[in-house]
Amino acid sequence: MTDAAPSGPDTSATARSGAPSSPRRRLLRRLLRNPNVLVGGVLIVLFVVVAAFAPWLTPMDPYAQDLWTRYEPPRGLWVDGALNTEFVLGADALGRDILSRLIVGTRVSLLVGFLATSLSLVFGMVLGAVAGYLGGLVDDVIMRIMDVLLALPGILLAIAIVAALGPNIVNAMLAIAVVRIPTMARVVRSEVLALREQEFVESARALGGGHVHILVRHVITNAWAPALVLATLGMGTAIVAEAALSFLGLGTQPPDVSWGRMLSVGREVIRTSPHVTLFPGVAITLTVLAFSLLGDGLRDVFDRRLKDGS
């Protein structure tokens, strides 16, 4: 997707007319011009709106069971020449409306993804920054632990952590966060290693700035761009991980609804009623797609920004 990056120097109208154009506005304009950022961003805003207003958007009660509508096939939006809101995407094993459950499930998937990614971002940035900035023994110890965590396939480590803490959605979220920390720490560390030698850091040190001050004020504030890109891409990974854990029965527990949980419920009837499994998977795929588009777009924009030095 990198070939979608806009090319050529920035010769926007304001720059030409000589009006002052702040770096922040230039960045914003570049972001809005990137098709990946636009498409991914719009999709994500849409998902967030659905999650935020879920209780008001569901056409039916997502928890209401009805034996008469078990495995009801999708009825579609248009029935007998009129708009239909009942079982648009069909019903599951307990006769519950799949569309309404998808809408409610958006909350868990996005929230778990967001919290897990934020936690890994904070811990990964701190660990990576400290390791890279201090170097020496501290660096060795931190990065050695990160290596150990990376020596297991991510999903396996998550399964092991959830198994130890007990299967529920909070623990699943924590497990996903832990799994994501080492990658984040590595990227931030390599960024910090480069920053540490820069003149502005040296002059801050010469001016008598303490370690914490320099780390927070000068190093972390300059290492956030790659971390943000990684975090955006990581949202997709986190959402799939939650789905996988819930699918295995280690994440969301009934009566809570999440997309992965819906997949695991539909699994037994995959041959007779595939629609139960189809739609949650489409929702996961779309969300992951949106975050990877946004992440790729952000990387294009920031890479250019870093190269331009603006």
Place this chain on the structure above:
Amino acid sequence: MGITGYVLKRLISLAITLLGVSVIVFLLVHLSPGDPIRIMLGEQARPEDVQRLTELYGFDEPLPVQYVRWMAAAVQGDLGDSIRSGTPVIELVAQRLPATIELAVVALILAVVIGIPLGVLAAVTRNSPIDLASMGLALVGVAAPNFWIGLILLSTVASNVGWIPAFGRGPGVVEAFGAGLTEFRWGPLLDAGRHLLLPSLAIGTSIMAIITRMTRSSLLEVLGLDYVRTARAKGVRRAVVTVRHALRNAILPVVTVVGLQFGFLLGGAIVTETVFAWPGIGRLIVDSIAQRDFPVVQGSILMLAVVFVFVNLLVDLSYGLINPRIRYD
């Protein structure tokens, strides 16, 4: 430093990493709630029986003692016995691990065999409907969870195509291949293949998508270079230039990605195995967690980590063979 020194250095660091993994796995398993003996014997168990078995398994000793005992046995190939079945863990792992590795390898082969031609096709028909379709497919392939793709394959392919089974594993590929070579019986290999088809497709899809995208962009880059134009100007046919001159040089970054993804395949197999009732180590781990079979959980996770880090080491080393410009340091 030569290659021997590099390998030695990597092996030492690998041993330290695995030691760390063993500590983490051990702690995770032993800090988890629930007394395995009580779960094994049920609510009605007599306290003296619980006591006896707890002592038998050494669960009453301090954690560091238990860890050292476990590790000392583990390095000699003894990972303890399953609480459920009494089978030695190493035996269970030996039964299940080949199935998982087989699945991952076949998935990787499928991904390469389909992904590279698709990427070439997309590159040479740049911006055509074929290109757009394969790039769209690649986008979705990366985003879709592999266990969901497995479910979709079950509902679409396995329900409609009689000879493709939905569940389980056929004979092992290696043995089946052996039978074909020595006894000219190719039935077992076919049987193995039709069992492998859907699960390996499910696991391989995302990597196939990545390979397609990388092949396309890498080939497009190379096709724009001077030497390719020279070859064309000399009158070499387009197909020959694309494959013999350009693809050869475009393939290196793709190989790098393929290697990095093998570990990812092992991880993907863990969840997807449950979809296809594939008797691999992933299902063994998931089932043992549900049954609180501690020795099996910690033993099989440890063994999977061993495979994982060794595969990553081999991948790193193989780059030197493919690209002589790489220097080890």
